[in-house]
Amino acid sequence: MIEANTIRHIVVTGAAGALGRAVVQHFLDQGARVALLDHRMEHLTDAFPGLDNSQHLLLQADVTSASAMAEAATQILAAFKQVDALVHIAGGFEMGEPVHALSRAAWDRMMNLNAWSFVAVSQALVPSMIERKAGSVIAVSAKTAARGAAGMAAYIASKSALQRLVEAAAAELAPHGIQVNSIAPSVLDTPANRQAMPDAKPDNWVSTAVAAQTIGFLASPAAAALHGQHLTLDA
Template identity: 75%
Template sequence: MTDTSTIPHVVITGAAGALGRAVVQHFLAQGARLALIDHRADRLSETFPGLDNSQHLLLQADVTSTAELSAVAAQTLKAFGRIDALVHIAGGFEMGEATHALTRASWDRMMDLNAWSFVAVTQAVLPSMIERGAGRIVAVSAKVAARGLPGMAAYIASKSALQRLVEAMAAEAAPHGVAINSVAPAVLDTPANRQAMPDANPAEWVSTSVAAETIAFLASPSAAALHGQHLALD
């Protein structure tokens, strides 16, 4: 029988995206046991064929839904016994509207996907970490969260809100042995970004593999002294 006491048990949201895939591969190489969450089950099964087995979980959930996340967290805890780390990658990006012309729909969409989703997923996972007195939570924020830019008001505001949530939750959770931080990448080198910015130089962007390594560090015991930090990747 395999001794699972030393195997990392990791939950990853947005697992089927470009960064999610890099993070999944990094943790698989470390021998971790994974619960992968995405809003579409077919994307998960297509992206990770063969991973839906007794060792790993492929779970469909809307990351803005507390009810759905509570259900998949309960399923994960029943299967794994514990969650050592949560990597919250799921989010959204859009731009175009000037700040004075922002629509409520755009505002709500960005705030729900990038800020509220962090509250919803940690609501489902953090209590079990506090009970155990151990855990790591890593969010994916953004380097641009530090300053407003034209046409990106709702996105930047939502990522800034995410960073403030990370800081507040980190201060609350640190006394219980849980470290909460974020990575704040500039532009990630993904197929979507290459398509959206064909004239840019991807060599100047952040590779998803490098971002995955930083996330894995924050999710490890080595990051025990980091709380409420945002590691800028540029």
């Protein structure tokens, strides 16, 4: 369990995205040291101009690559010595073909981004948590992972796979004092979603600020009794 009144060390993947920025800001406001990961460094520097690099880390890394994540973890642990919470936001969404016409490329793309990435990120950073017998891992799954929908087969299958990975990891890591959970938003209110769905009503969507606060809760000692849970966020 994370001790109170100590500086926490947080890793956030997908940090330059809309939710990533909200999550990073949430932890910065709490005085944490944060390692920000994204697949393009310029996305990070654009999203966080002037961030104090003596306290925080900005790292370009491919979350689907075990070797890239291992290299990033080496840099993070050299600078931070420990990771108190790993927030895995990086992933992807796309509408796709019906199941009977689904391409292997579309399937692999969604599975790599949304399911395998959780494995690669965990392989890189969870062993250090096991050594300390403390830590939290929070993933971003989806409310839609509960049931298939037309044109979303690969995406929903990958988010469902992510939830099963979270549950398995929770069972494996609970004896080591580590909590693994996810948030499962319906639709997040982001610029990308507003552009993709111009006729929808964002009033019914989940704000990134609320999602970030929920992630903050899951990374806190208050969530120490939660294991393998998917907190559905729905406006």
